[in-house]
Amino acid sequence: MRLETKNVHGGRTLDPETGATQFPVHLSSAFAYPDSKRLAEVFAGTEFGHVYSRITNPTLTAFELRLSSLEGGIGTVAFSTGMAAVSGALLGLLSHGDTLVASSSLFGGTWSLFQEFFPRMGIRVKLVDGMDLSAVRAAVDDRTRALYVESVSNPAIGVADLEGWAALAKEINAPLVVDNTCMPAHLEGKKLGIALLVYSTTKWIDGHGRAVGGAVTDTGAYKWRNAPHAHLAPWIAKAGPMAFLAYLRNRILRDLGGTLSPHTAWIHSSGIDTLKLRFDRHCDNALELAEFLSTHPAVRSVLYPGLESSPFHERSKALFGGRNHGAVLSFTVADQESAWTVLDSLKVASRMTNLGDTRTLALHVWSTINAAFTPEENAAMGVDPGLVRVSVGLENAQDLVDDFRQALDAIPARP
Amino acid sequence: MSIQINGQQKDVPAGLSVTQLIAHEMIKQPLMVSVEYNGDILDREAFETTVVKDGDAVEFLYFMGGGS
Numbered sequence: 029m030r031l032e033t034k035n036v037h038g039g040r041t042l043d044p045e046t047g048a049t050q051f052p053v054h055l056s057s058a059f060a061y062p063d064s065k066r067l068a069e070v071f072a073g074t075e076f077g078h079v080y081s082r083i084t085n086p087t088l089t090a091f092e093l094r095l096s097s098l099e100g101g102i103g104t105v106a107f108s109t110g111m112a113a114v115s116g117a118l119l120g121l122l123s124h125g126d127t128l129v130a131s132s133s134l135f136g137g138t139w140s141l142f143q144e145f146f147p148r149m150g151i152r153v154k155l156v157d158g159m160d161l162s163a164v165r166a167a168v169d170d171r172t173r174a175l176y177v178e179s180v181s182n183p184a185i186g187v188a189d190l191e192g193w194a195a196l197a198k199e200i201n202a203p204l205v206v207d208n209t210c211m212p213a214h215l216e217g218k219k220l221g222i223a224l225l226v227y228s229t230t231k232w233i234d235g236h237g238r239a240v241g242g243a244v245t246d247t248g249a250y251k252w253r254n255a256p257h258a259h260l261a262p263w264i265a266k267a268g269p270m271a272f273l274a275y276l277r278n279r280i281l282r283d284l285g286g287t288l289s290p291h292t293a294w295i296h297s298s299g300i301d302t303l304k305l306r307f308d309r310h311c312d313n314a315l316e317l318a319e320f321l322s323t324h325p326a327v328r329s330v331l332y333p334g335l336e337s338s339p340f341h342e343r344s345k346a347l348f349g350g351r352n353h354g355a356v357l358s359f360t361v362a363d364q365e366s367a368w369t370v371l372d373s374l375k376v377a378s379r380m381t382n383l384g385d386t387r388t389l390a391l392h393v394w395s396t397i398n399a400a401f402t403p404e405e406n407a408a409m410g411v412d413p414g415l416v417r418v419s420v421g422l423e424n425a426q427d428l429v430d431d432f433r434q435a436l437d438a439i440p441a442r443p
Numbered sequence: 444m445s446i447q448i449n450g451q452q453k454d455v456p457a458g459l460s461v462t463q464l465i466a467h468e469m470i471k472q473p474l475m476v477s478v479e480y481n482g483d484i485l486d487r488e489a490f491e492t493t494v495v496k497d498g499d500a501v502e503f504l505y506f507m508g509g510g511s
Contacts, residue, residue, distance in 0.1 A: 039474070074449055076471040076505045093474055102487055103475070248487070267506050268484025270477050274506035 031098075031213055032304045038097030040090075051090040053294045057081050083282050087290035091297040092243070095233075098213045098300060099225055101245035102269060105276040106293060110209060110228025111137050112286030113242030115145075117205055117224050118174060120272060120280050121257060124150035126173040131158020131188060132408040133181035136397050138207070139409060155408065161192040172202050173257055179347070180210040180354050182383070183393050183417040184410025185331040187340035190347060194221035194249075203250045203272075210356055210383070213303060214348040223250030224272070231384030232355065235299040235306050239292040246273050306386075306422060310355035313388075313428060314420040320429045321359045326366065326436045328414065332357035355420050356383055358393075364413040366439045367392045371416065373435035376427055388421035388428055444497035461490040461501070470503050477504045 029038065042049060059078045061067040070077035078084045092104040107113040114137075122128055130142060132155035142153040154167040158177050175197045177188045190206065197204035203223030208215050212232050217225050227233060229241040252264050252271040263271040263278075281287055311334065318332035333344035334353030344353045361367050370390075371379050377388040381397055391397065394413045398406055406412065420428065444457045448468060455467060461480065465473045478485045479502035485493060495501065 070505075073505045074502070076475065089472075089475070096474070266484075267477060267504070268479075269486050270484070270506050277506060 034097055034213075035303050035305075036301055039093035039095070040097075051087060051294070051297075053290050054081075054086045055290060056085070081290065082285055082287050083277055085290050085293075088288055088293045091288075091293035094297050094300050095227075095229075095243050095245060098303070099215075099217055099245045099247065101217070101225070102248040103273040104243050104245040105273055105281065106229070106288040107242035107244065107281075108286045108288050109240045110207075110226070110230060110242040111141065113226050113228070113244050114138055114207065115141055116276060116280045116284065116286055117226050117244045118146075118176070119284070120276050121174045121203060121205075122146070122151045123173075123257070123259060125152075125171060127152045127154060127169050127171045128174050128176060129154050129156065129164060129167045129172055130176035131164075131178065131181065132156060133158050133184045133186050133410055134178060135182045135207070136401065136409070138176075138178075139401070139405070143405075158188050158193075159186055161189055161196065164193065165196055168196070168200055168202075172200060174203055174205055176205045176207075178207040178210070179215055180333070180344075180356070181410070182210060182356060183358050183391075183415065185333065185340075185354070185356060185358050186410070187333050187344045187347065189343065190215070190220055190222065197221065197223070201254060201256060203255070210354050211348055211352070212307070214307075214352060217245070217247040218249045220347075221249050222247055228383075229296045229299075230382070232307055232310070233299050233303065233384075234296045235303065235384055235386065237382060237385035237387070238295050239289075241288050241292050241296050242286075244276060246270075307352060307355065309422050310384075310420055311352040313422070313425045314355050314357055314418075315353065316425040317418070317420055317428050317432065318357050318359075321357070321432065321436075324433065324436045326361055326370075326439045328360045328362065330357060330359045331410075356417065357420065358415055358417045360412065360414040361416065361436075361439065362414055362442070364392065364394060367394075367414055367416050369439050370432075370435045373438040374431055375434075376423055376431040377418070377421075383419040385419065386422045388423060389419040391417045393417050444495075446495055446498065447500040449502055455495070457497070459495050461485065461493045461495065464495055464501065465490070465503070468503075472505070475505060477506065478502070479504060 058080050069075035095104040146153050156163040156167045205224045206222045207226045209228045209231050225245045227243045263275045267274040315334040321327050321330045333340040377390045393411050398411050
């Protein structure tokens with residue numbers, strides 16, 4: 029099945045009683061059983077069933093099956109937010125004394141998790157230039173238990189050499205975790221050798237700015253039976269290839285509780301139907317806007333892999349199928365004052381955070397989502413005071429070009 | 444032929460693959476079930492190609508988790 033067909037039909041079954049094509053929202057905290065034996069069998073895992081919605085819920089299961097189908101994964105666990113998915117996946121892998129080697133070009137929330145929380149827990153995080161594989165390799169030590177990178181980094185819009193990352197991960201027998209929020213369903217994760225795909229389903233999977241959510245999909249590429257993670261050993265014995273997903277559900281969700289609401293699972297599932305349709309248009313608009321921005325005299329640089337001039341263009345084509353290069357671009361103007369002038373002059377695009385809405389979203393990263401970081405930290409993340417990040421929406425492309433043109437024209441001429 | 448399914452002796456047609464056995468036994472949520480075949484958890488890719496034999500022991504397992 030090609031992606032558009034998978035979007036509509038993948039992981040889906042009709043209701044056997046009613047023929048309903050949409051699954052219901054099960055707003056039930058817990059589930060009753062006809063006898064104690066059956067309930068015990070469900071707890072033991074020898075019978076299928078749900079017991080408590082912190083751990084599983086029929087609506088979440090239906091959403092997880094659809095996500096697994098999208099990515100061709102062996103299973104998915106949904107989380108309450110993208111950051112719950114990122115932290116859940118990594119806390120599922122890492123213990124005190126372990127090392128995580130990660131790209132420094134990261135979403136700010138992930139940066140903060142790596143720099144503030146993990147060191148307090150005794151997890152050593154080595155942030156390196158993710159575009160330099162020799163730097164990644166040099167950071168690996170004998171306690172490295174996971175590698176982490178964003179497929180398209182936010183907001184620096186670099187495209188990592190995922191084949192290189194995956195080859196290194198295989199060499200050191202560490203799972204490669206990739207945040208693929210910015211290119212949903214456009215990566216052949218298992219073929220590349222990526223162990224886990226992490227998503228903020230808030231973004232293009234929902235696609236309409238309606239609610240927050242996250243997910244972790246196990247692609248099946250990493251052989252958990254060979255994993256050196258001591259805490260996973262009992263799960264590997266019980267569940268084999270499903271070991272990590274079982275751990276995520278039975279320990280991370282059970283004990284840390286970052287569970288997605290059934291209501292949001294239904295909403296995000298409904299976005300999957302039109303994912304490819306929407307994403308194609310987002311990407312076409314992004315390219316048209318990027319091409320225009322490249323011609324405006326007030327713009328110092330445009331960061332978008334769809335541009336042939338981008339250092340990541342060829343890699344993006346090879347990794348993501350050749351047609352789409354993402355729906356996020358960043359551009360830089362002279363300074364913060366100029367960036368604010370542009371943003372405040374926009375009439376179609378909205379000044380706000382988030383990505384992947386139907387509307388175009390524009391943000392001055394330095395003074396908002398990255399305001400808590402030092403200039404050095406921001407530099408490592410590829411952020412400077414003149415950077416504007418744009419999540420390009422589904423409006424008419426010419427309307428977007430016209431909007432950004434008049435906004436850029438509002439920057440006063442400098443002597 | 445006679446095999447063990449989740450600890451119970453059962454007669455099933457000969458020559459079934461694991462995928463076919465799942466359908467024959469009307470196992471719930473086939474996309475979510477894990478299969479332990481003669482003590483080893485099978486990779487999902489092996490479901491189609493593993494043919495069940497007389498005397499085999501098969502466990503259908505779900506890692507859904509318990510609650511509070």
